Amino acid sequence: MLALPGVILLIIFIYGRPQEWDERFAALPFLYLWLGLAFMGMGLDLALGKVKLKATPQLRWAIFVYLWCVFTLGVRNPAEFSEGFVSVSVTFVLFFLIGHSGEGFAAFRKLATTVLIMGLFVAGVAVHQGFSPFQCLAMTETIAGSRGEAGIPDGRSCERRIDCRESPGADPDAEYLCERVGLFKTTTINGRVRWRGVLQDPNELALTSGIVLPFSFALFEQKRSFTRALLVLGSLLVIATAIILTQSRGGQLVFATVLGVYFVKKYGIRGAIFGAIFAAPLMLLGGREGGEAEESANERTEILAEGLNIWRMFPLMGAGFRQFTEHHWLTAHNAYLLSLAELGPLGMFMWTAMIYLTLKISLTALKRYEHGAQFAMIRAWSMAVLSGFCGMMVGIFFLSFTYHYVLWIYFGLAGALYGAIKGVDPNFSVRLEKRDVLRLVGVDVGLVLALTLYTKAKGY
Incomplete structure (x- = not known):
């Protein structure tokens, strides 16, 4: 086709x-x-x-x-x-x-x-971004006016936002953020991981990644091979970790819903227990409080x-x-x-x-x-x-x-x-x-x- x-x-x-x-x-x-x-x-x-x-x-x-x-x-x-x-x-x-x-x-x-x-x-x-070091981000008028706060990494490490203004190399006329810098020029927002474009919001990233998980299950159902079993396991780990790093309570609910519907519909009460086991760590670790x-x-x-x-x-x-x-x-x-x-x-x-x-x-x-x-x-x-x-x-x-x-x-x-x-x-x-x-x-x-x-x- x-x-x-x-x-x-x-x-x-x-x-x-x-x-x-x-x-x-x-x-x-x-x-x-x-x-x-x-x-x-x-x-x-x-x-x-x-x-x-x-x-x-x-x-x-x-x-x-x-x-x-x-x-x-x-x-x-x-x-x-x-x-x-x-x-x-x-x-x-x-x-x-x-x-x-x-x-x-x-x-x-x-x-x-x-x-x-x-x-x-x-x-x-998002997972790579969430474990990357913090860097100073120099804000610009063009970028700051876009959806969500962003900035240009200047290579200086930081622990707090004030470090970016006080450490050597700071531009006195610039505004700074202290955020993690990941692949493809991505940055966190208030420490929460995110992607770019229509997925700049951490909550939208959590939703988007959580709902693809069942497709790995379907591929495994079609061919129960060791490679596809690894795909399922890897998908669970990567997606769950990403949602935890977004600190999205909505993302937690999405992940729990996906697992709940899939396993309860497919396996009944045993599926509910199995899904709860997988969802429990994310529900305990993710979300803002x-x-x-x-x-x-x-x-x-x-x-x-x-x-x-x-x-x-x-x-x-x-x-x-x-x-x-x-x-x-x-x-x-x-x-x-x-x-x-x-x-x-x-x-x-x-x-x-x-x-x-x-x-x-x-x-x-x-x-x-x-x-x-x-x-x-x-x-x-x-x-x-x-x-x-x-x-x-x-x-x-x-x-x-x-x-x-x-x-x-x-x-x-x-x-x-x-x-x-x-x-x-x-x-x-x-x-x-x-x-x-x-x-x-x-x-x-x-x-x-x-x-x-x-x-x-x-x-x-």
Whole structure:
């Protein structure tokens, strides 16, 4: 399949961010190059009859979300239309290419393995960063104004921020941070490890690395070799260590959810015990505590209340795509609330319909192919996608992931899994039925009501 190389390179680019750690790559339009390569390959695949384009269950709703985002942005803030249109278009196209570019389990396995490798890559860089020495980082106006604090390492070691100002070689006009410096010019933030680009936030790094873990389990299920057993063990150690070093409480919950769903669903009570054993060290060692943790929790509660207020200001259409920060200085830190505040109830329903169908693909497959050795591959990958996405659902409750590339990559992976199963069993079908609509409306209403009651109970 000729589309796969372009799609795989696109995934690597989204995670790897080469243009941000090597100036030689900055001038090259990698994003559009790989998008063009993927679309050209898809066109050739269709023309040569190598692939038959099958609509994934989420495609209709993804189109609705995309058009609604464009519409609300055009109405609420036409001045930002051009930038916002490009952003949401790339997000949608990423989902479409991953979900529709391949056919069969061979193609799906390549996509899932790529996501696993890139998740392990960013986790591995984070682990190296977390054990690297502290250095002085000279802040610049350009860098300091970007998302998250960063700086340029000047090679001087430090233990505290004040050391950077008082030790020889300090620039009296510069502001300094004292942080660990890792590979690819990465640095910690307040001692917490992170990656670059869309994963500059330690919490987002923790989520992204934690949800790839089940793919190593699926590869082992397919071929129980010593090498793949080492892959599973190595993945567990690297990802768990990275999450500990992020000090992310949300990352802890993601890791525990992934292991819990996978092992409980697969092995019952024995799986619960096994998963608890693996998750216990991380739950004990990771996460922030004390005043910093309490301050963070209070800040997030305040943002939740503010998000509900923004929705009340714009009860039908929402504030518009990417307009939350026009009304509050911080973003929502909750993907579900962000969809409501920016897109209104209709937009929230369309977006959560994608989440619902992503879950339904795996759950339907696990139920339909519960027995039979010939369906072992379907069960293995369905279980991996399900447990990883459950971790995603927990993690995005604390992050503004509504339009995040990583979330939409997983929408695409679930769609690719659907296409692969469809190739084995043409009668396999997943769609949003009337009872699903009622359930989803109930869940959305219940979530908004729960957030409202919670924030009122906290005095907001």
